[in-house]
Amino acid sequence: MKNFVAVSLFAMLAATPALADGNTNTSNIDQIGANLVATATQEGSGNTSVSNIDQGLFGVGDNLLATVTQGGTDNVQEAHIKQNNSDNTGEISQGGDGSTNYGFIGQDGIENEATLTQDGVGTSNSAEIHQFGTGGLNVATVTQGGDANFNVAGVGQNGSGLTATVNQH
Numbered sequence: 001m002k003n004f005v006a007v008s009l010f011a012m013l014a015a016t017p018a019l020a021d022g023n024t025n026t027s028n029i030d031q032i033g034a035n036l037v038a039t040a041t042q043e044g045s046g047n048t049s050v051s052n053i054d055q056g057l058f059g060v061g062d063n064l065l066a067t068v069t070q071g072g073t074d075n076v077q078e079a080h081i082k083q084n085n086s087d088n089t090g091e092i093s094q095g096g097d098g099s100t101n102y103g104f105i106g107q108d109g110i111e112n113e114a115t116l117t118q119d120g121v122g123t124s125n126s127a128e129i130h131q132f133g134t135g136g137l138n139v140a141t142v143t144q145g146g147d148a149n150f151n152v153a154g155v156g157q158n159g160s161g162l163t164a165t166v167n168q169h
Helices: 002-019
Strands: 024-031 037-043 048-055 065-071 076-084 089-094 100-108 113-118 124-132 139-144 150-157 163-168
Touching (some): 037 048, 048 065, 065 076, 089 100, 100 113, 113 124, 124 139, 139 150, 150 163
Parallel strands (some): 024 048, 037 065, 048 076, 065 089, 076 100, 089 113, 100 124, 113 139
């Protein structure tokens, strides 16, 4: 019995470095102005990754693009995009087997588009899109896929000429 315990302990210790990068990654992007682009990419395995993009601060700025991509296996991934005014696009893509993903896109204004995609095997996915304010002609799309996942999605919109689509498979 002692040999089994020693061999099992050795096998666990030898495998541990291969399981995780173990990093905590945080990105924060704040932008004021028009025609701006913000991109955050966080990848790896066994990481905790948080990304925050805030565009159109103080009500200044139109035609904004924010993109967050998070991937890898066994991660905790969280992404937030906040945009004000009009003609803005927010995109979050989160994937990776065995990961826990949370994505939020909040837009205040008109003619905005929000897309949140979450994928992987054995993942826990939570997605929220809020489009409010004067809210006209806004489009919200949530797609959650993969095998053996736990998916939760919510879309809240206020205004006219709005489109909301949620696909879970």
